[in-house]
Amino acid sequence: MAGPRMRVGVFGGTFDPVHLAHLILAEQCREQARLDQVLFVPAAVPPHKQHRAVTPFGQRVEMLSLAIAGNPVFRIDELEKDRPGPSYTVDTLTQLHAARPDDELFFILGTDSLRDLPTWYQPRRILELAGLVIHEREGFPPIPEKDLREALELGSEFPLRMQNIQAPLIAVSSQDIRKRIGEGHSVRYMIPRAVEAYIAEKGLYR
DSSP: OOOOOOEEEEEEEOOTTOOHHHHHHHHHHHHHTTOSEEEEEEOSSOGGGTTSOOOOHHHHHHHHHHHHTTOTTEEEOOTTTTOOSOOOHHHHHHHHHHHOTTSEEEEEEEHHHHHHGGGSSSHHHHHHHOEEEEEOBTTBOOOOHHHHHHHHTOOTTSOOOEEEEOOOOOOOOHHHHHHHHHTTOOOBTTBOHHHHHHHHHHTTTO
């Protein structure tokens, strides 16, 4: 017998490394979008980062595990681990939908990514599979639903589900953290302490 229908947030990213802004955003999405669960889905080969060295998948998962320990609502799904080629969002959502057909999926993304959505692989199918939970990124104001429909050529009959949430605009990025560690600067309070210790133990980003 199937369990109750769950509202599941899908939070994809490289998480190289996961930092506090990721966790704060996930929690605000959980609360404001009334999500029963937030799935962190680390990308194996992000399409836009194929020409940059990425920390091995297993180590990024281990850092995520340390970061979300103690929060039963936050989970990690490693479904992209063994997928060949680039990790496209539509493939991930298709696989998640097949694995949990009774749940309602919500894809978490920033207003910067939302502007690029029309150029993504199969954007219409993405919107058929999941609603959107949108957080504002600095310099990228929210996009009205009407404008998104026009950009994606969606008729008024298309059941577009989108919700804007408010989260603190914290200017912390994985790229900046990697750079700071590489230069020997402190990243205390930018990443969870357990993740900081793991990075030091493994000698990452040096």
